[in-house]
Amino acid sequence: MEGTGGGFRKDLVSKLLQLHFTDSKTKVGGDALRLMAELLTIFVVEAAIRSVRQAQAEDLALVDMDQLEKVLPQLLLDF
């Protein structure tokens, strides 16, 4: 299921979500947890790749905050 070597571990994702639930009875199903781990990985990789593309378009040798700031609005709209 994991396309990248890295990626979010299920137990970490579970804790991250649980932290923000308002109801103590709320739980996450096994498959849903796997999907969320995948979704979060995609989120990070998208942020990274879009920033790289921005840096390449600006002919830079390093990805810095400016590049991330430029891709942020569209990233958040897509998620």
Added chain:
Amino acid sequence: MEEEEEGSGEEQQRFSYRQRLKAAVHYTVGCLCEEVASDRGMPFSKQTIAAISELTFRQCETFAKDLEMFARHAKRSTINTEDVKLLARRSNSLLKYITEKTEELAQFNTEQKAKKKKKLEDDNTKSVVPAEAAAAEKDGS
């Protein structure tokens, strides 16, 4: 006075728990960014990785609350894959990807169940045959 100290102790625990989670996120984000960086031959500044990490942590709050509400709307207390699909609705390609993954998972689960069922049946057949043979022998004599 004592109560105040206990309260702040609890807050300290909550705070350091959050910090540990943030650190875990930062580690994973760092790994993923490293992969992208070496893949594209473009390094990231440490600040940028930290910013993506902070961003991801905050996005989890939005995701968690949305998921909880979707499940509650469907009168459930357990979040399922339909809720996650709803979460991914804003981008067509994202939704398509998540839907495909959902189907892969469903198929994997069905295959696992079929394997378990077959194993159970095989085990039953093995244990029944000797018992029948023993019973037949007994009758014979």
